[in-house]
Amino acid sequence: MRHQHSPQIEQAWSFISHELRTPLNSIIGYAQMMMDDPQHSLPEVQLRRVSTILRAGRHLQNLLNNMSRHDLALQENDRQEPEEIDLLLSVRSAIAFIEPAARRKNIVIHDTLPAESIIIAGKSSALDQIILNLLDNAVKYNRDNGSITISYEADRYFVTVTVEDTGIGMSEDQLAHIFKPFYRIRDNKDSYTGSGIGLAVVRELASFLNGTVGVKSSKNDGSIFWFTLPLKNSTS
Ligand code: ADP
Secondary structure (H helix, E strand, O other), rough: OOOOOOHHHHHHHHHHHHHHHHHHHHHHHHHHHHHHHHHHHHOOOHHHHHHHHHHHHHHHHHHHHHHHHHHHHHHHHOOOOOOEHHHHHHHHHHHHHHHHHHOOOOOOOEEEEEEEEEEEOOOOOHHHHHHHHHHHEEEOOOOOOOOEEEEEOOOHHHHHHHHEEEEOOHHHHOOOOOOOOOOHHHHHHHOOOOOHHHHHHHHHHHHHHOOOOEEEEEOOOEEEEEEEEEHHHHHH
């Protein structure tokens, strides 16, 4: 089981994250507005500076989002009975959420998911977060005009969901570290915003749902991430 935070610490965290989020949203919003306003276009040098503010703001926002959702999912896991979750609903809503970002890079999303429900026992917020983080990376580390393929395989006991991308890939050495909290691959740090905790969260939440995660990748040749979870009828 996870270590327990005291209620005071949980309250303080939720207060701090809220207090940080509001000003951060306005920093990001105004920076975005300065970059996008056609009537007051910025000189090149200012554009670069504002874009640095925007990247730094998004980095902090990503960190806060991951920490808050991760904490929420674990709290729910501790406090409530597992519910029945339809894995397909989680996958479909994550696809809908990620689609605008994919469209901006002209990335096509293929899914070979079945029409019928796939029920697992657990917390939907944990499952949603796992899928979202994997899809978010599959878009972020993909190339323009690339693709993402989401597929699934199930037997009587387990379901495996696979997210395959056509992106920058990773070497064997890099793969050994990517699930560690705050680890980011050095070559990519300057080109992609992120906090380095998305995959650590994926692994921890998968283990809370009694599942596992895995990855296969090679440099410049795309990545395949998957997670396996027990089906509801296999645990009841
Ligand atoms: P973040 O994306 O915020 O940096 P993650 O924990 O999600 O953090 O990922 C850790 C590192 O693993 C990333 O910095 C990136 O270098 C690498 N990575 C994750 N997903 C992919 C992917 N689909 N393709 C290539 N590299 C990836």
